[in-house]
Amino acid sequence: MNKPTAWISSISSFLVSISLFLSCTAENRDSGELIPVTVGITSYIGEAASFVAEEKGFFIENGLDVTLQINNAGTESVRQLISGTIDIAHVAETPAIFSTMDEKYISADKKGDLQIVANMILANRIQKVIGRRDSGIEHPQDIRGKRVALAADTQLEYLLDSFLLEHQIGMEEIDTVHMNVHEQVAAFKKGEIDVAVVWEPHATNLLYYLEELAVELPTRLTYSTMWLTVVLDRYSEENPEVISAYLRSLLKAQEYIREHPQWAVRLLSERTGVPLEVVTEAIRQIDYELSLSERTLSLLKEQKNWMIQNGYTASSDRSVIELINFRFMEEVYPEGITLIR
Helix, strand or coil: CCHHHHHHHHHHHHHHHHHHHHHHHHHHHHHHHCEEEEEEEECCHHHHHHHHHHHCCHHHHCCEEEEEEEECCHHHHHHHHHHCCCCEEEECHHHHHHHHHCHHHCCCCCCCCEEEEEEEEEEECCEEEEEEHHHCCCCHHHHCCCEEEECCCCHHHHHHHHHHHHCCCCHHHCEEEECCHHHHHHHHHHCCCCEEEEECCHHHHHHHHHHHHEEECCCCCCCEECCEEEEEHHHHHHCHHHHHHHHHHHHHHHHHHHHCHHHHHHHHHHHHCCCHHHHHHHHHHEEEEEEECHHHHHHHHHHHHHHHHCCCCCCCCCCHHHHECCHHHHHHCHHHECCCC
C-alpha cells in the first residue's frame, strides 16, 4: 500500500470512529433525556394499552422512561399516588371517588388532590359474581350464609352491593371474606370460598378452569366500568408535558391494538398469566379508547351517591366534574371528549 492510500485509509477509519462515537453519544444523551415516570397499574384486562406501549417502545418514543408498578388493585395505586410514591395511577371510578371523599384515604403525608385526565376503556359487565356449584350455589339466592370474597374499596364492592340489593339479600346474610382478586382466584379454585366477586380476565378464567363446578350468577345490572388515568394536581401543574406524552403513548398503543388484535391478546395473556383462550373471550367486552364522556360523569355521580347512601362519607357539595382536568385530552385527543360542560 502506498503512502497516500494508507493516509486516506487512516483518515477514513478515523472518521468512521468519530461517527460511531458521536452516534453512541447521541444515543446516550437521548437516553439520558428520558423522563422517569412510575405508573401504578394492575394485571387487569383494561391494561392492554399500557403493556403494548411498554412492549413496542411507545413510551420511549414520547420521551418517557416508564416503570409499570403492578399492584393487586387500583385502590393500592391510588394510595401510592396520594402519598407521592408513584406519578400516575390507573384506577376504576370507585377508588377515585373514595380517595376524594373518604377520610381513610387521606393521610398526613398527602401530596395533593386527585385529578382525572382520561378514561382508557369502554366496557360493560367485566366484573362478575361467580359461585361454586359444589357449595350448593346455582342461583343468586343461594349465596345466603356462604363465604363471599370481596376486594374492599374497589368497584367490586359497589358491584356486590348492587347485586345484593337487586336480589334482596342483606349484607349481614353473607359471610364476607376480604381478599384481593388474585387471592380470590386461588381460594376459589381450592374451594376455600364459595363465591368470588372478580373482574376480567379472572372471572372468565375461573369459569374455564372449573368448568361445570363454577356458575356465573345472573344479574340485570348493566354496570359499565371505567379505567381512569389519574394524577395529583401538583404533578399536572409541574409536569404537563409528561402527562401529554403519556396519553399520546396510550393513544398509539390503542391504535396498535385495533390493528393487531391477535398480537395484543397474546401479550395480554403473557402479562396477566391468564390462558390465551380466556383472554380472547374476555377482551371482546372491551373497547380501548381514550375518552371523557357523559358516561364518565354519570358513573362518578353514581359512585358519589352510593358512598353517601352507605355512610362512607357525609354529603358533599363538591361536583364530581371538578375532579376532571380536560387540558390534556384537549391537547392530545379532543375528539374523545363528548362530555357537555
